[in-house]
Amino acid sequence: MRLLTALTVSIFALSSHAALAADGHSHGAGKVQIALDGKQMSIEIESPAQDIVGFEAKPTTDEQKAAIEDALAKFQQDDFFTAPAAAGCVRDNVDAELHRHGDHADFEIEATYTCKNLAELTELSTIWFDLFPGTEELDVEGISEYGSFDMEVPAGQNRIDLSALQD
Numbered sequence: 001m002r003l004l005t006a007l008t009v010s011i012f013a014l015s016s017h018a019a020l021a022a023d024g025h026s027h028g029a030g031k032v033q034i035a036l037d038g039k040q041m042s043i044e045i046e047s048p049a050q051d052i053v054g055f056e057a058k059p060t061t062d063e064q065k066a067a068i069e070d071a072l073a074k075f076q077q078d079d080f081f082t083a084p085a086a087a088g089c090v091r092d093n094v095d096a097e098l099h100r101h102g103d104h105a106d107f108e109i110e111a112t113y114t115c116k117n118l119a120e121l122t123e124l125s126t127i128w129f130d131l132f133p134g135t136e137e138l139d140v141e142g143i144s145e146y147g148s149f150d151m152e153v154p155a156g157q158n159r160i161d162l163s164a165l166q167d
Helices: 002-025 049-052 062-077
Strands: 031-035 041-050 089-101 105-114 123-127 137-144 147-154 159-161
Touching: 002 159, 041 049, 049 105, 062 089, 062 105, 137 159, 147 159
Parallel strands: 031 137
Antiparallel strands: 031 041, 041 105, 089 105, 123 159, 137 147
């Protein structure tokens, strides 16, 4: 099972960086990858800085620097995706960074969870669009030992169906 997670994370990372190198990023569209393995859930999010803080250029003012620090702190504090209570998921760790590529910048967030009952993890609720109204959609990919999915979640839809990842 751990191998599945390692491979999944590696595949998502490679596809994400390959797509970024080939296409750049798209303002208004965040990318989310969800992997389930054993009792573990991993969520990776990549979002243009423009959608989070309103700019991408290297921060030059104190206000811009504070906006980036505030966003990084918010990623540590807020739980953007919530599992059903019956799944018993608890966030173990979250890492958030700002990455620059030429004139563009993206926030990358990786969160890991331990869940008592993955069979009850049939969906995730999200407050992402409420917190970051610059995001128009989330492009979501999910994988587990039972299946995978790829879907677009438009702003205003605060639910991600995970049934394709269940036995």
